[in-house]
Amino acid sequence: MGKSPDRQDLLQGTLDLLVLKTLSLGPQHGWGIAQRIQQRSRDVLEVNQGSLYPALHRLEEQGFLLSEWRMSENGRRARYYRLSALGKKQLETETRSWEGFCLAVRWVLESA
Amino acid sequence: MTAPERWLKRLFRAVRRDRFEQELDQEVRFHLDMEIEALVARGHSPDEARRLAERAFGGVERHKDSVRDVRGLTLLDDVGRDVRFGLRTLRRSPAFVAAALLCLGLGIGANAAVFSVIDAVLLRPLPYGDPEGLVRIYETQPARGGAWRGSVSVPNAEDWRQQLQAVEDVMAFHTDSKSLTGFDRAERIATVDASANFFRTLRVRPLLGRGFAVDEDQPGSGKVVVLAESLWRRRFGADPGVLGRTVTIDGQPHEVVGVISDLFTFPGRAHADAFLPLDPSPEMRHDRSTHFLGVLARLRPGMTLEKANADLRTVARRIEQDHPEEQTGRSAQAVPLLETVVSKVRPTLLVLLGAVALVLLIACANVANLLLARAAERQPEIALRHALGASRASLVGQLLVESAVLAITGAAVGLLLAMLGLKALSAALSTALPLATGVSLDGRVLLFTLGLSMFTALLFGLVPALQSTGGAVRSRMADGEHGSVGGTHRLRSALVVAEVALSLVLLVGAGLLVRSFHALLHTDPGIRPEGVLTAHLAISGGRYAKAELAPRLLRPALEQIRALPGVQSAGFISMLPIQNAWTNSDYEVEGEPSLDRRLAPIAEVRITSPGTFASLGIPILEGRDLAEQDGASALRPIVVNRALVARHFKDGNALGRRLVLGRVPYTIVGVVGDVRQAGLDLAPLAEVHFPYDDPENGGITDATLVVRTRADPLSLIAPLREALRSVTSEQPLYDVLTMDEVISRSVANRRLSLVLLSVFAVLALALSAAGLAGVISYLVAQRTREIGIRMALGSEPRDVIRLLVRQGSRLVAIGLALGVLGALLAGKYLAVALGGIQVADPAVVVGLAAFLGAVALLATYLPARRAARIDPLLAMRAE
Numbered sequence: 001m002g003k004s005p006d007r008q009d010l011l012q013g014t015l016d017l018l019v020l021k022t023l024s025l026g027p028q029h030g031w032g033i034a035q036r037i038q039q040r041s042r043d044v045l046e047v048n049q050g051s052l053y054p055a056l057h058r059l060e061e062q063g064f065l066l067s068e069w070r071m072s073e074n075g076r077r078a079r080y081y082r083l084s085a086l087g088k089k090q091l092e093t094e095t096r097s098w099e100g101f102c103l104a105v106r107w108v109l110e111s112a
Numbered sequence: 113m114t115a116p117e118r119w120l121k122r123l124f125r126a127v128r129r130d131r132f133e134q135e136l137d138q139e140v141r142f143h144l145d146m147e148i149e150a151l152v153a154r155g156h157s158p159d160e161a162r163r164l165a166e167r168a169f170g171g172v173e174r175h176k177d178s179v180r181d182v183r184g185l186t187l188l189d190d191v192g193r194d195v196r197f198g199l200r201t202l203r204r205s206p207a208f209v210a211a212a213l214l215c216l217g218l219g220i221g222a223n224a225a226v227f228s229v230i231d232a233v234l235l236r237p238l239p240y241g242d243p244e245g246l247v248r249i250y251e252t253q254p255a256r257g258g259a260w261r262g263s264v265s266v267p268n269a270e271d272w273r274q275q276l277q278a279v280e281d282v283m284a285f286h287t288d289s290k291s292l293t294g295f296d297r298a299e300r301i302a303t304v305d306a307s308a309n310f311f312r313t314l315r316v317r318p319l320l321g322r323g324f325a326v327d328e329d330q331p332g333s334g335k336v337v338v339l340a341e342s343l344w345r346r347r348f349g350a351d352p353g354v355l356g357r358t359v360t361i362d363g364q365p366h367e368v369v370g371v372i373s374d375l376f377t378f379p380g381r382a383h384a385d386a387f388l389p390l391d392p393s394p395e396m397r398h399d400r401s402t403h404f405l406g407v408l409a410r411l412r413p414g415m416t417l418e419k420a421n422a423d424l425r426t427v428a429r430r431i432e433q434d435h436p437e438e439q440t441g442r443s444a445q446a447v448p449l450l451e452t453v454v455s456k457v458r459p460t461l462l463v464l465l466g467a468v469a470l471v472l473l474i475a476c477a478n479v480a481n482l483l484l485a486r487a488a489e490r491q492p493e494i495a496l497r498h499a500l501g502a503s504r505a506s507l508v509g510q511l512l513v514e515s516a517v518l519a520i521t522g523a524a525v526g527l528l529l530a531m532l533g534l535k536a537l538s539a540a541l542s543t544a545l546p547l548a549t550g551v552s553l554d555g556r557v558l559l560f561t562l563g564l565s566m567f568t569a570l571l572f573g574l575v576p577a578l579q580s581t582g583g584a585v586r587s588r589m590a591d592g593e594h595g596s597v598g599g600t601h602r603l604r605s606a607l608v609v610a611e612v613a614l615s616l617v618l619l620v621g622a623g624l625l626v627r628s629f630h631a632l633l634h635t636d637p638g639i640r641p642e643g644v645l646t647a648h649l650a651i652s653g654g655r656y657a658k659a660e661l662a663p664r665l666l667r668p669a670l671e672q673i674r675a676l677p678g679v680q681s682a683g684f685i686s687m688l689p690i691q692n693a694w695t696n697s698d699y700e701v702e703g704e705p706s707l708d709r710r711l712a713p714i715a716e717v718r719i720t721s722p723g724t725f726a727s728l729g730i731p732i733l734e735g736r737d738l739a740e741q742d743g744a745s746a747l748r749p750i751v752v753n754r755a756l757v758a759r760h761f762k763d764g765n766a767l768g769r770r771l772v773l774g775r776v777p778y779t780i781v782g783v784v785g786d787v788r789q790a791g792l793d794l795a796p797l798a799e800v801h802f803p804y805d806d807p808e809n810g811g812i813t814d815a816t817l818v819v820r821t822r823a824d825p826l827s828l829i830a831p832l833r834e835a836l837r838s839v840t841s842e843q844p845l846y847d848v849l850t851m852d853e854v855i856s857r858s859v860a861n862r863r864l865s866l867v868l869l870s871v872f873a874v875l876a877l878a879l880s881a882a883g884l885a886g887v888i889s890y891l892v893a894q895r896t897r898e899i900g901i902r903m904a905l906g907s908e909p910r911d912v913i914r915l916l917v918r919q920g921s922r923l924v925a926i927g928l929a930l931g932v933l934g935a936l937l938a939g940k941y942l943a944v945a946l947g948g949i950q951v952a953d954p955a956v957v958v959g960l961a962a963f964l965g966a967v968a969l970l971a972t973y974l975p976a977r978r979a980a981r982i983d984p985l986l987a988m989r990a991e
Contacts, residue, residue, distance in 0.1 A: 029142065029143075030139065030142075030143050031142065031143045031147065035150075039915045041371040041917050048170065049143065049147070049169045049170070050169045050170035050171065050172070050175035051170070051175065053139065053140065053175055053176075053178075053179050054178035054179050054181070054182050056173060056181045057179045057183055061183060061184075063183055069135075072142075072742075074149075076142060076145075077138065077142070078139075079138075079139045079142070080137070087293040088851070090300070
């Protein structure tokens, strides 16, 4: 699957934010998270599937996520991730800082 | 998740590594399967879908690795790999490993053994509840100096109990020995007689039953006893039904109310068989001039020692004012209990700890030297790994892991040696040290040893690791040179110098101890111990009135004993020289009243039968021995020793002069030689002997029999028991020892430290000689080609040997010079710590330095001689 020119690589560091946001809507397994991000970004953002898992494990290690094994919708065992209380706070923090970042970029672009 | 939790989880994952891998695999597989399903649904063929899915995922193993990284498993993997690699390389050089393990095993083992003793004796609190709050209270006489600490009279202990605010549970005790009868034969048991709050104060619960009830030390209350576990097992077969049974102690029935564990030890009584409520006679309850109690108390919460002592001084002043007759000049002092128990042995143990630390340092220097030699051989390997991209940090890490593997294995060897050593020493330990019953290689010792081995690994491994990975690693691989590098060379020389210096310090320390011990054994004890047998005669309380003891028991017994074949003379004395002292009384010389009552002279007091001086070999210098019926004489005859005469009678004329003790005048009828009452290392004290048949002062309740024999003293034990049986049916003889044994036991503590220190010094000597030989061999190997050339050019083997020995002896000389300095410092510390040691004993220092120098030269000569035998042609082709 080659990259189409209108698809964007994720900015370093934004993957965490998107994972947290996606999981704030409910528990999900890794593949599901990748799919959701892609769908909700209207296919603009493509998650590098391989690098998703180190990120998930890191977030769990940091205490933002919890995981458990559950039956998936097609009846197979899958590892589901969900937000911890700490993760919810982290999502707020990261959302605010992302918005601040966007705003700052826009000021710069519009100042010309 | 907190940091510790996270590490716990990581550890758990490392342990359940298979499960973690399985789950990771499952998770990735699930992802790929979902992706394939989705692609197939979009119309791809299954094969194509799989290919596309895997490509979209990227390198599966690479991502798995990142997950492991995140989970902290890679670090553990690295260490694991280094350990495996280390084991593999170590297995390839068994000679190196054996040498290193021997050094480390000896070094670490000695430390583990000494630590286990220190842990049990100095560090682990006393076997009581909240032992930190316990203090011992002594009577003091400030005018006689701060170090004077005495026992306590019954009324004083009672006054303290009622009046002290800063402490609670003032508890009094004294140690005694009593007869246990009613079994097949009478037995002498060691007892502690204590006030009823004994167990409550110490916060100790009996194994079975109860301690004493509140009023069980009051006069007229029923007699009870708490048995020690050992006695309970020995005499009652560990029968739990023993509670409520009655046993006969000193002829009186006592009800058994409890059994206490043998782990419970009590200061001043290494082993007690039974605990009884203290029951002083009615006179004792009012007698402030007889001091025989030990007193313990517990600080109230929030109280400091200083406040307690201030309180104590106030109360003591009040008692002094109320009872000026007996109490003038007397005060009191509280000392932490642990301090009173360990203060005497602490210096000895610290000296030993210092010694084993030195041994370990020498062992480390040896292993570091071995590692340096090995590093030189491994230079190409290290250079190769460096060239292949290993960072210096990872190379150093790898070498350190190798060292750690060595150290831990060495620690295992050491623990084995420590176990054997402690087993061999256990008898000597328990006679020489208080609380030594708890010495064992337990978890704390294991932990200490593990920590020590890690520290050791750093100590001997770090420098060689840095050395061999530093600098121009690459160039060394290029020219394939095995040659030494200047830095390594200097380092190795420095290590040899340090080893020689440290060994000399240890040798001189041990030498000083040997010298002082030798001197101690040759101090004149004032008696002639050869051929003398001693035994305690136990006399049941209450069976004889005090005045009856001599005529009805002691005198007939002496008559029987003197009639035995092989007996030259015999006598009874209340305290055996060297074994026991500090029963004393103040006195005045008639006509020379002391100006200050607080400074009245003090003399040791003994009750002595005729024949005792002859039996012990104490010379009668003037006058006569005490005689039968002296106790009834109106003269009130006494015998004094030379120390007392020298103190008061400058003209040397003491016979006929009178001493006043307790307001009664006594006449000196004889002067005897001085004996060392309190041990070989303490100067003779002034001494007064009363006749044993004096109805007031006589009556020895715990008499020691002394018999001078013509034959082997031990052959007389059975006849003695037989002879006594004809006088009394029940009185057991106990603690039967020759006088030589009494003396040897009195120096057991010193002998133990002497033996241990000597062992450690010899160990150090052997280790450093081995280290020196190793270094010279290495230097020889380094210079093989040079030696070959020299010999090809006409050098004689003799010249080669001289060259190498000169090099070695320079190192030895520097080491010896530093060692002498260190030894002088160590000697100063030893003199302070152990006493009786001459700091700079030139004979010892010079002699041992010469000895060490000779050993060291031998250690250089042997490899040098081997070098001189090299075939020049082979040598030049070497490398």
